[in-house]
Amino acid sequence: MINKSLEKGDSQPVLMILQSKFGLRVIPEYAETYFKTLSEAKKLKTKDSNESPWIKLVMKDMCDYYYNVETEEGTCVAPEGVVPKTSWLTGQEIQ
Known part of the structure; x- marks a missing residue:
């Protein structure tokens, strides 16, 4: 789900997963920065x-x-x- 959302540029599903008790429990204030960092990392991976x-x-x-x-x-x-x-x-x- 995270990778599919990154490909679509849709931050909401990623942020929900990362902030959930089953995710990394990312602090809401840093969630958008975390999404941007993941998006950049994904772009660096060659297909x-x-x-x-x-x-x-x-x-x-x-x-x-x-x-x-x-x-x-x-x-x-x-x-x-x-x-x-x-x-x-x-x-x-x-x-």
Whole structure:
């Protein structure tokens, strides 16, 4: 959701997530600055022309997990010919 909102330039969903008890609990006074910083970081990530809509997540002590950001499909088995999406910010980069 954060990366999709950054691509659209829509700060409200990002700010709601970051300020929630499940997010980073960003202080409201700094929320807009945080959004701008994330937007700039996202722009610096280059999009591979071959990248697919699949992102690869590494599950703790488990398998790699592949998630399709367009269809919302998920699997522990790498889809055939997948080139993981690298133009999105990772959880660590967002923190």
